[in-house]
Amino acid sequence: MSTLWLLRHAHPLVDAGVCYGRLDVAADAARTVQAAQDFSGLLPGGSVLRHSPLRRCVQLADALLAHIPALAPNRHPDSRLQEMDFGRWEGQPWEQIPRPDIDAWAADLATCVPGGGESLAAMLQSMRMLVDRGPRDDPRQFFDVLRAMLFYIDEFPERRHHPKETELLFPRVVKAAPEVGLAVARLDRDHEYTERAVRDVQHLLLGWELLGESRRQIFQDAFKRYVDLYLAHMRLEEEEVLPAAEKNLSEADWKALDAAFEQNCDPLTGKYKPDPAYEQLFSKIVRNAPAPIGLG
């Protein structure tokens, strides 16, 4: 029977009480070396070293290798071991994060994504990781979870969220900040394209599942185009349009927008009360999909 050793990185160089999650902060160098030295005598020969690619864990892996050079061929950085993504909370003192938001996360660790915002990107990243891994020895599970994830994205972001952005949020932002008009025009075009594209991708996935390997590449190509475009779309929203909205929209605007988006009941946001039917679907995804969205 093999033994699993879990080693935590040394003290991170960040102010006490700050939520650092996936921020790539360094660890204390002297303590890292000390920890590697203390631990190196305990490891049996032939051990395998897996670590998060974040800097604080790479430091510890490097320090261990300095003591045990024979580990080098068995060293594997693995993005599935990264700290979870805390979205907008990252870099903020825990004390300044609204208590109800932390309570909502603590009460529902399986489905509430902390910090909002990053959750859809996390879903897309998990899907990409799943597609890269492929069906391996469990095609049924692979196609089940990928189908569930694509369906979810079609149901929420594409059918419910985007129309509200296009009809309610964007016109308000352009009126208040005309300089983002070009960016908004591009986002509107993206919405039209991605709504069709996600259904094409679902069809292509079915093709791969039902007709076999000859349909794998065409799915992978369409899926990659879809995810790349979606991530670029989200970057444009986050970097140009949402900052303009935050700066220029009135309290009355935000009230109206919150009321509209609240009706989506999307569990992925972690912000609005989720619809129980979708919570079940979302739990299934979290149980079976890889990190960062899931535990599988």
Ligand SMILES: [Fe+2]
């Ligand atoms: Fe959008």
